[in-house]
Amino acid sequence: MNLKAGNVDQFGGFSQFRNLQEFNTHLEMWLALHKDNFSKGELVGLKRLARFAAKIPGVSNAKIGTVLKAIHEDYNGNGISRSTFKRMIAKAAELGIFTVHETERKNGSQSSNLYVFNRFPKSEPPKEEKMDHHNKTSNLSKAIKNQENTKRNETGLDYTFTSDRVPKSFVDIVKYFFPEGKNIEEFWRMTKIAAYRNNRDQHQLLDTAIHSFKQLIRKMKSSFVAKPIAYFYCILNKKLEELYFEELFEMGFTAGNENFCMNFFYKR
Structure with a gap:
């Protein structure tokens, strides 16, 4: 009606x-x-x-x-x-x-x-009646929550205290979900590690890092993520690897250039 x-x-x-x-x-x-x-x-x-x-x-x-x-x-x-x-x-x-x-x-x-x-949904673990091992998951969730509370009490610094080394556009999106300055810096630290591992300048992959963070939030909306920062790193690293192979294909993977591609791959 x-x-x-x-x-x-x-x-x-x-x-x-x-x-x-x-x-x-x-x-x-x-x-x-x-x-x-x-x-x-x-x-x-x-x-x-x-x-x-x-x-x-x-x-x-x-x-x-x-x-x-x-x-x-x-x-x-x-x-x-x-x-x-x-x-x-x-x-x-x-x-x-x-x-x-x-x-x-x-x-x-x-x-x-x-x-x-509507309110933006919080990241919550699946309801207990839908879990196979709900007690174990519930205890893990409480442990993570307690750990986050401890860190918050130790620092007490919100996103406004984030280091200037972290790009503002990255801070602007992460702060809504992880408002602690230390957490934002940790996400960016993992971005720098991924950049180093994949031979890329960290500021050149800013858009990819932001997109990877959005994918993390999508995942957290639908299921429980025990270690968000580690999950973010895995997403970002995978996207950088995909980008690497796309560039490899554009540079030499044609019918007459297979040897170039193989040499380029093994020299990485």
Whole structure:
């Protein structure tokens, strides 16, 4: 059964956030992970819709036309199309960024949708009833949590204390999931190790490192990862090896150049 249309205030119970700051933080985490899934125009639409979800944090029932008009005014007449906005809605809903509820007027006709933004999911182990060895896994989870708490108490320094040697773009994405400066530096240290092992400059593989970190977060959303930093290193190292063989192929793996490739491989 559809919800009855009305003022956004009546949908306050749908909000999943304590305040606007918490909503913005969760939205930033969603975008850090899924920004590449959207086109430039779709991102404009998503961010503008989020601004309409400020009165009731994370809840908006703004009409599409209203949002498009606001974008048009924000960009001095250079807005986005209705179809672009609808593609954004479909993508964001599929990714879980928000849930769309249809609303209807008193006469039964369809009204504007209700957009309820979701919290970014925490990394949690599978529920115990689905585990084969849940006690062992539960104990391991507690041990890791205790270890993290101990480290946090020892350092007490958040991402703002991260070394300047770590690129800002790398800090900006890691901090939402591992806010401790020491943890961010450790992820970057593993990046440097992977770079050295694969004969690459660490700053040349920044995009690959960020992409590998996103893959780690995807994995953590679906299952328990006991050692995130080690898992990140494995992903990054594998991608660098794949890149190496792609470059090898481009340099010499043609019908008349097999010997060059074999020599190049064994000299690595």
